[in-house]
Amino acid sequence: PTMGHESSVDDLARDLEEALRLDDKQADRAGDSAASGSDAESTHTAPSSPDSTPEPEGSPDTDSAAAGAPVTLTVHRPLLPAGVTSLLAGANSALDAIAERIQSGMAKRIIVMAGAGISTAAGIPDFRSPGSGLYANLQKYTLPYPEAIFTLDYFRKKPKPFYVLAKELYPGQFAPTASHFFVKLLAQRGLLLRHYTQNIDCLERAAGVESSLIVEAHGSFHQAHCIGSGCGKEFPQDWIRERIFSDQTPRCDRCSSLVKPDITFFGEGLPARFFDMIGGDFAACDMLTVMGTSLQVQPFASLVGDVGPSVPRLLINRERVGEGAGHPRGFDFDGRRGAGAVHRDALVLGDCDDACRLLADKLGWAEELAGLVAGAQAQTSL
Ligand code: OAD
Ligand code: ZN
Numbered sequence: 385p386t387m388g389h390e391s392s393v394d395d396l397a398r399d400l401e402e403a404l405r406l407d408d409k410q411a412d413r414a415g416d417s418a419a420s421g422s423d424a425e426s427t428h429t430a431p432s433s434p435d436s437t438p439e440p441e442g443s444p445d446t447d448s449a450a451a452g453a454p455v456t457l458t459v460h461r462p463l464l465p466a467g468v469t470s471l472l473a474g475a476n477s478a479l480d481a482i483a484e485r486i487q488s489g490m491a492k493r494i495i496v497m498a499g500a501g502i503s504t505a506a507g508i509p510d511f512r513s514p515g516s517g518l519y520a521n522l523q524k525y526t527l528p529y530p531e532a533i534f535t536l537d538y539f540r541k542k543p544k545p546f547y548v549l550a551k552e553l554y555p556g557q558f559a560p561t562a563s564h565f566f567v568k569l570l571a572q573r574g575l576l577l578r579h580y581t582q583n584i585d586c587l588e589r590a591a592g593v594e595s596s597l598i599v600e601a602h603g604s605f606h607q608a609h610c611i612g613s614g615c616g617k618e619f620p621q622d623w624i625r626e627r628i629f630s631d632q633t634p635r636c637d638r639c640s641s642l643v644k645p646d647i648t649f650f651g652e653g654l655p656a657r658f659f660d661m662i663g664g665d666f667a668a669c670d671m672l673t674v675m676g677t678s679l680q681v682q683p684f685a686s687l688v689g690d691v692g693p694s695v696p697r698l699l700i701n702r703e704r705v706g707e708g709a710g711h712p713r714g715f716d717f718d719g720r721r722g723a724g725a726v727h728r729d730a731l732v733l734g735d736c737d738d739a740c741r742l743l744a745d746k747l748g749w750a751e752e753l754a755g756l757v758a759g760a761q762a763q764t765s766l
Contacts, residue, residue: 460731467723478730483746491671501676502563560591566740612641666690689713
């Protein structure tokens, strides 16, 4: 299977253009539906502005660790249809239920699935956020459509835009975020079964997560290969790095075709490690956490449905994703699948660093997390 969306690349290009044009309207609509939603949400704004939402269960889900910075997290509290009971009920909030499961040892084979949103706080843009996302800021490359920059056919014809972007985003220039270090803390405690990342920034490695616990689903800059048909010669990372940084187009010394870092492009297959690991991992998983991804790219997005039917799943993201028609076994935050299905999906809307700090706080790991983040920041500012 190759990486792609449900639709063809051409459809995608059209959709993207449409999406870019509609950004404002969509933002408005998103605002409306959030405001008129019938579900009870508990929005917590802390600590600079007082919480205006009544706290039904009395547990302030605020982040005391982020001193001074305004933190807004919304822990979704669905009004479940009659007959639907939640696996996560009984605690103050879904996040408390998640923390309790970890603390009680019920969750000890945790899978984290991550996307570009866990690295935006490090200064790396995500792809699809209106305005700030990479795909909205590629004008200077005059691409036929934004995703062309990661599309093999286009790259063969015009490799320059990708190499320019690769130089800008090259690993080593950014520090891991609280979200990366939260994953590291899970690993340190033996609770992390695997971290599946779509990111190519290597920040989970930089945070100290062992490479055996990481699956880089869309590849990485670690190696590079010639894309000439029948060649495929491997090149070391230093070799390609040097060329990318000196604005040379890296070419194979055997066949003179382009040499590309092993980042998965649209139309390419995902790394073998991805397919080797998913079967065993998702069958064994006892808690899933999805952070900072729009869940728009397959096959990664459908992994959400690969955990057992009563495994709790937590989404931490700025926007609700992974539900509805395009996601057959995706999230069901509101119990719409009815009483026959186990309700086990939790949603925390907001910045993943804030949510990770809050969760760490509930687990008694807040200080350790803050220390790791401060250490990384001190190191990059040296
Ligand atoms: P997207 O840009 O599609 O989605 C990022 C998601 O993270 C969005 O839903 C944002 O709202 C959210 N987000 C951004 N910053 C956040 C933050 N600080 N806290 C919480 N949420 C935040 O990025 P991906 O889903 O990772 O492929 O994109 C998937 C793939 O599409 C990428 O791997 C890339 C791209 O084409 C390749 O480059 C090979
Ligand atoms: Zn070659």
